[in-house]
Amino acid sequence: MSEFLKIENLNVTFGKETVIENLNLSIPENAITVFLGPSGSGKTTVLRSISGLNRNAQGKILLDGKDISELPVNKRNIGVIFQSYALFPNMSVFDNVAYGLKAQRIGKAEIKQSVEDMLKLVNMNEKANSFPDDLSGGQKQRVAIARSMIMKPKLLLLDEPLSALDAKIRVELREQIKEYQQKLGITMIFVTHDQAEAMAIADNVVVISDGKIQQQGAPWDIYTKPSNEFMATFIGDHNILSGSELKSLGINNLSLEQKYLIRPESITLNKLAESIADEVECNGQIISAVNYGNRIQYVIAKDTLRLKMEALNHTLPLKIGSQVKVFINKAKILQLN
């Protein structure tokens, strides 16, 4: 992985509390890296340390090969976008986006052209003369993003930028952010505690918990190859069973004390199609069924064990109490460290 942004030995303490201890991290260029983690895990603290907003940060930060650790916020060439938009309420959309360029020695005509191009990109050109109070939350955030992107920062940091928006707008805007990133080739770091959002937008995910990096990788790898039990339970639904529990289901040759992960999609029920060679079959009973519209999540009891699985909702839902045949794909069982 290229090292466009490199953090070396980052330490952050607030009073007596050490929030980040010896954190090392490299981030690739021209990609969206997502910092994902539970509330209070230190994501914002790392982001603020990169931007220079955190005065308690100690350590080295290299951006595109240059040590920026000692530079003030406005000299780092980094844009920051917050959940709260932070637009200037007394300025029009056009003036908000033009603000940073006006502070530089750039001709009026050139500024006008750049702002118009940027407003077109974020689909706000028809609102150029509106004021922030007249915009929806999603529109305000698009203006805030345009205002940052127009400065062509080397790095754009987005701290929970979609958290204040309703679910439908969140999904739309996250797709648009991905599109802007690809069109302009900006390197972004996007902070969220929403794993679905992280998986959808990220090229690279950094999972942070308790001030430490648990795992870094492409969303697919993070999901299919979680590095430990925390990762297996934090991202995606899961069944975690010991080797001896799996033995009671007919799965042998595993270490009895070890823990194993089975994702719900590695389990199927009552199959009509031919079996996969690597499957184990056992009987169970449905004890819970939750309908999510396109899919149903079942919990199946086999003696004292409970297995979660998901089925696409294209057959009649199985009733609670139904006896089912359960097929587990052995090849998809993952040993946890």
Ligand SMILES: Nc1ncnc2c1ncn2[C@@H]1O[C@H](COP(=O)(O)OP(=O)(O)OP(=O)(O)O)[C@@H](O)[C@H]1O
């Ligand atoms: N200025 C500060 N003074 C004291 N403690 C702080 C300060 N900023 C953050 N902390 C503490 O540092 C820890 C990490 O906070 P941080 O905001 O980085 O977490 P986060 O992962 O971004 O959480 P969230 O998703 O809730 O925003 C928390 O325990 C928090 O209380």
